Amino acid sequence: MAAMLKPLRILLSTSKCPQSRSCSRYVSRMRYVNQLKEDDSLCAEALQSSHIMLFHRLSPLLQPAERGTFTPATFSSSDVQLMLERLGHDRCLLTESVLVGCSEENQAQFCLDVGELDQAAVEDECEGNFVELRKSFFLLTAAEVPIVAKGQALLRWHQTNRFCCATGQPTHRNQAGSQRVCRSSGTVHYPTMSPVVIVLVSDGKRCLLGRQSSFPRGMYSALAGFCDMGESVEETLCREVAEEVGLEVDSISYSSSQHWPFPHSSFMLGCHASVSPAHTQLDVDHTELEDARWFSLEEITSALQMKSPPRRGDPPGVWLPPKHAIGHRLITEWMERQQSGERGE
Ligand SMILES: NC(=O)C1=CN([C@@H]2O[C@H](COP(=O)(O)OP(=O)(O)OC[C@H]3O[C@@H](n4cnc5c(N)ncnc54)[C@H](O)[C@@H]3O)[C@@H](O)[C@H]2O)C=CC1
Numbered sequence: 001m002a003a004m005l006k007p008l009r010i011l012l013s014t015s016k017c018p019q020s021r022s023c024s025r026y027v028s029r030m031r032y033v034n035q036l037k038e039d040d041s042l043c044a045e046a047l048q049s050s051h052i053m054l055f056h057r058l059s060p061l062l063q064p065a066e067r068g069t070f071t072p073a074t075f076s077s078s079d080v081q082l083m084l085e086r087l088g089h090d091r092c093l094l095t096e097s098v099l100v101g102c103s104e105e106n107q108a109q110f111c112l113d114v115g116e117l118d119q120a121a122v123e124d125e126c127e128g129n130f131v132e133l134r135k136s137f138f139l140l141t142a143a144e145v146p147i148v149a150k151g152q153a154l155l156r157w158h159q160t161n162r163f164c165c166a167t168g169q170p171t172h173r174n175q176a177g178s179q180r181v182c183r184s185s186g187t188v189h190y191p192t193m194s195p196v197v198i199v200l201v202s203d204g205k206r207c208l209l210g211r212q213s214s215f216p217r218g219m220y221s222a223l224a225g226f227c228d229m230g231e232s233v234e235e236t237l238c239r240e241v242a243e244e245v246g247l248e249v250d251s252i253s254y255s256s257s258q259h260w261p262f263p264h265s266s267f268m269l270g271c272h273a274s275v276s277p278a279h280t281q282l283d284v285d286h287t288e289l290e291d292a293r294w295f296s297l298e299e300i301t302s303a304l305q306m307k308s309p310p311r312r313g314d315p316p317g318v319w320l321p322p323k324h325a326i327g328h329r330l331i332t333e334w335m336e337r338q339q340s341g342e343r344g345e
């Protein structure tokens, strides 16, 4: 039986600013993370006493937790070093960890991809399983998803940016993994996200959802589209709605934003928009969307109550994005607004 790595049960910090009383701790934490990005030797020292989440070819390692749930497995750096040795691997691999944040106790948190090691051997050592990121999203809590998504996105960015796109020369990362430098030209490369606008359109009584052929069976979501170079959020929103369903929106309001790791790190800007009830006839571009249609409050309310996606053989039902997705948040906001409108609030 392989020696087991003892997981650390720590509360992973989110990027949310805590309120009032603990705000100074938040400030010191953010400044510490910034220092780690700037100072390679401080970061190398922090790595030696850090918490590390493991990935294997970009799939996070999850461990079973209470009541059938799962949690991202986190280990001390010394335990990871011992595991690397036991599996006959150079402990230098640890230095390829990337910084993802810092706990409430100012303990640096890193991610490491051990894709060079045998997957089953690591799973055995760690009493966990590497689970593809999309599946992980359905297994983790809302508090755990952002840091796992961030870790995977950063690891993927390093794996795909080993050479400078201007000179073709190798790039070299800093210790935190927050940048890569091309030494021949001095160009500094930073991790990138593609801005996407996601919008829930309403005609006052119904909301508009679409589905792409690649979506899971029965799933509909708010309309989304990548920003073109030079566009404002408002311009992207109006263009995408016009392109995909042939409507012109009247008014726009901002809701919230989210980093979305699929397919290659999008920065999702979530908005609500309205169209006149007199102009709701859809002209769907079927090259982009398999279907788009208006949904009543009753349809949305019952779809939000579905606990699992429809299986093969089930009656066709509408399935909405998972609760960690910003599309879910926009739909829930719309439903709550409609319900309070119906109650006359
Ligand atoms: N978190 C959520 O709730 C949801 C997230 N999304 C995400 O939003 C993103 C955009 O939605 P789509 O309707 O697919 O966009 P879209 O309507 O702009 O169409 C995608 C097409 O845009 C082009 N494109 C332009 N810039 C691109 C870039 N930077 N990266 C990739 N393709 C680019 C490509 O030709 C691609 O096929 C998707 O990646 C999807 O994962 C979509 C719906 C819900």
Ligand SMILES: [Mg+2]
Binding pocket: 223, 224, 225, 244, 288
């Ligand atoms: Mg789209």
